[in-house]
Amino acid sequence: MYYVNPNIKNLYRTSYKESRKNFIRLDMNENPEGLPSHFFEEVMRDITPEYVAMYPEMTKLVGKLADYLECEVSNICLTNGSDDAIRLLFEVFGEPGKKIVSASPSFEMYSVYMKMHGMVHSPVTFNEKFEVRVENIINNIDHDTSIVVLLNPNSPIGKSWLEHEVRSIIDKAKENNAVVVIDEAYYYFSPSTFIRLMSEYDNVMVFRTFSKMLSIAGCRIGYIISNENIINEIKKASSTYPVNCFAIRFAEKILEKPKIIDDLIVKERQGREYLLSQLEKHNYKYHYNQGNYVLIKTNQTPQQIFAKLKEKNILIKTYNTPILSNWIRVTTGSLKIMSLFWENFKEIDF
Structure with a gap:
């Protein structure tokens, strides 16, 4: 019998199999409605047979993102949506047998990749008022912790984090050699961001996506922002062309037209x-x-x-x-x- 990774073999996955079209x-x-039709048609005029025939070129988009975020191009890694960012997180920083600390319930894909990589979830659960105490997060971080995940705001419950809370969590994680992810998938709906912390700490990364407010979930494009050392490690695990040409052109145009x-x-x-x-x-x-x-x-x-x-x-x-x-x-x-x-x-x- 051929070998199957036991973490994969024993993993239970669900999916919505009916068409949602x-x-x-x-x-x-x-x-629910997507981008304005006039803008969509404008972008599609740039999609030529020659453009699709080429391997995707990401340099221009990364430069536009760096200008938009007011950071360096070396602080950005494009990903095939947020799922790909989460996969890279666990492939690079997920130590088998170590803990991942997060609030619960939260976005399911963190749990999926945690199980794939043989890690142990150490959740801090929300109470009936949909609240979680930051002290409980901090107290749950120890020398067995590899990754701490904060969604800002958490989906589907939980408010945005305050800066002093996030700093306290990062400090505790740093003491225990753990990385901290701040997932800002819903940034445009709640525009409080902790991107600036990635230049103050060497163990912080921020995830963003074009899928929610920016309305191109079908294109599958997101990005990780962090210090140059973390980004270099992540890029080693990234595929050669993680983002397709359609996603790149739509993202470029969105950034060109704020x-x-x-x-x-x-x-x-x-x-x-x-x-x-x-x-x-x-x-x-x-x-x-x-x-x-x-x-x-x-x-x-x-x-x-x-x-x-x-x-x-x-x-x-x-x-x-x-x-x-x-x-x-x-x-x-x-x-x-x-x-x-x-x-x-x-x-x-x-």
Whole structure:
């Protein structure tokens, strides 16, 4: 019998196998409508047969990102979406048998890669008020810790971290030779960033993505920002061409036209504020933590809501995790999308 890595062989993975193409997708925190059509068409005019035939060239995009982030090109590594950034994190810094410390529940892919690399999760769980004490994170970091993960803000629950909290965590991790990841996938919805800390500490990296606010999840592009030494180690494990040519051109154009980002921010905010106002008006219990998603405690069970909304071609997120088992999560989008969701939602849950 051929060899299979036992960490992979014993790993349980789930995936949504049905097509989501013809649904209003409020289940995975994508932009439900995507980029403006005029901008999309403008970018696509640059996609020629010759351009696609070439291996991707990333230098120009990295330079634009460095200018945008006010850092050096040596501080950036492009990745094939956030999943690829997480994979590289564990391949380079994940020591088998060592601990990963994070808040829980959180983004599932950290747990997946942790198991792939034979690490041990040491979670700090949120309480019923969706709070986690920073002291518990700090006390959980010890000489057996290899990686500490902070989502800023945490998905699906948990507020953004305060700077003194993050510094305390980084200091404790540094004492124990652990690296700290600050995942800022939802940065544009909650524009507090800790990028500057990567130049103050030698064990910090920040993850960003173009998938959420910037609306090109299908292109699969993200990036890691850190000091030059960490970036050099990460690049050794990166594939030769981690990002495809379509992703590169869209990302370049988005950075060239910051008004696109400003318009996307305004559009999502309008829709989200409408949804929150309706939830307030109708006395729904909800949780919003500065991401592009809202947790709602419904009158019917989440499974009933999911099934009935799916019949109306709307997808939402439900959870098996006990602390979230009575909640649905709804991705926020434009006023048009949120109005459509609300009209259908109130028909089935009032």
